Amino acid sequence: MNAQPANPPESDQDALTIAPALQRYSQDLVLGELWRRPGLSPRDRSIVTVTALIAxxxxxxxxxxxxxALDSGVKPGELSEIIIHLAFYAGWGNAMAAAEAAQAVFAQRGIGADQLPPAEVALLPLDKEAEARRAAMVERDFGATAPGVVHYTTEALFRDLWLRPGLAPRDRSMVTVGALVAAGQVAQVTFHLNRAMDNGLSREQASEMLTQLAFHAGWPNVFSALPVFKDVFAKRPAGAAK
Structure with a gap:
């Protein structure tokens, strides 16, 4: 399902009257031209945009x-999982505020609990070798500094959250990378961008994520991330995740 060009949010209409150029940019550029670019589907653009706003x-x-996002094909359960995921990557308060906003939207759309993922689910299979390498590296580097953080990084994030099936691994990685760029946390991008591309995100899609994020997280955050993306692209094996 393709998202159609839309008017700015109702909450912005009055504010835009004091900045006519902002209204023009919003209508013609952000809600028009940007969403018609071919590098990301409307569904993916919705995921990236929602991620940036929550982060x-x-x-x-x-x-x-x-x-x-719902009109672009993102399922209610996927939006729920995005909010859950961002509780860990953007903070609990941001996720709780997003859950409140989503509750109102879901009520308007008649979306009930039967369309949302339960708290306890059968997890996806764990890549034991890759996880063992990751856990060993983090334990070696930071185990003595913050053992609690290391513990929950393993048990809550990589052996639970990342294995929830309600959001595809590629999309979960896309959410993570989008949140890191939106928050200016470029130090974590190398690991998660490589993971995203291992999970099926193409180089073109990763590149176009930055274009979308420039409008919703600001040019400075994107330009801070550009050297990291460039380095990851350069070091990926030839032909990998084009």
């Missing part, structure tokens, strides 16, 4: 883009 706790536009 930056920008609530005024979130209901509009949650609705757009």
């Amino acid at each position: 930056r706790n920008q609530q005024s536009e979130l209901p509009f883009y949650l609705k757009r």
Whole structure:
């Protein structure tokens, strides 16, 4: 399902009257030209945009883009999993605020609990070798510094959250990378961008994520991430995740 060009969120209409150029950019560029670019599907653009808004706790536009995400083919359960995932990668407060916004949107759309993932689910298979390498590296580097963080990174994130089946590994990685860029946390991008591309995100899609994020997280955050993306692309095996 393709998202159609839309008017700016209702909450923005009055504010835009004091900045006519902003209204023009919003309508023609952000909601028009940007969403027609071929590098990402409307569904993926919705995931990236919702991720950026939650990561930056920008609530005024979130209901509009949650609705757009649903219209673009993002399932209610996937939106629920995005919020759950971002509790760990953008903070509990941001996720709780997003859950409140989503609750109102879901009520308007008649989306009930039967369309949402339960708290306890059968997890995806664990790549034991890859996880053992990751866990050993983190334990070696930081185990003596913050053993609690290391413990929950393993048990809550990589052996639970990342294995929840309600969001495909590629999409979960895309959410993580999007949240890191939106928050200016470029130090973590190398690991997670490589993981995203291992999970099926193409180089073109990763590149176009930055274009989408430039508008929703700001040019400085994207330009801070550009050297990291460039380095990851250069070091990937030839022909991998084109």
